Ligand SMILES: [Zn+2]
């Protein structure tokens with residue numbers, strides 16, 4: 359069953375409404391996410407449906423051939439990451455008005471994490487090589503499916 363949650367950026371120019379399955383939060387420890395958040399990792403929650411208001415304030419940055427990082431152009435708040443042109447977004451859970459029921463679930467690019475960053479007990483973990491292999495398999499499958 360999906361759960362509807364609402365949130366907003368720091369200045370309130372952008373609001374969002376998302377549908378999430380479960381309340382699993384993922385942490386990405388890659389060096390790009392670290393720089394983007396200014397500390398890191400990038401915490402995110404998978405949103406199968408994402409509705410936003412304040413489109414004029416929404417800015418995005420394409421840092422690679424596949425990823426897109428979206429933020430509030432007024433206050434700089436991290437909004438979400440997604441694969442370019444895909445509906446599924448990985449939204450920063452810190453934006454959400456109600457954070458009850460969210461739990462840390464997975465950590466990715468764990469071998470890229472800052473030396474001072476501790477892993478959380480009980481999370482599933484993947485390395486950069488594992489993530490890139492999965493991405494490649496996903497892109498291959500998508501190409502094959504047309
Ligand atoms: Zn803002």
Ligand SMILES: [Zn+2]
Pocket residue numbers: 386387388389390391392400467
């Ligand atoms: Zn990352």
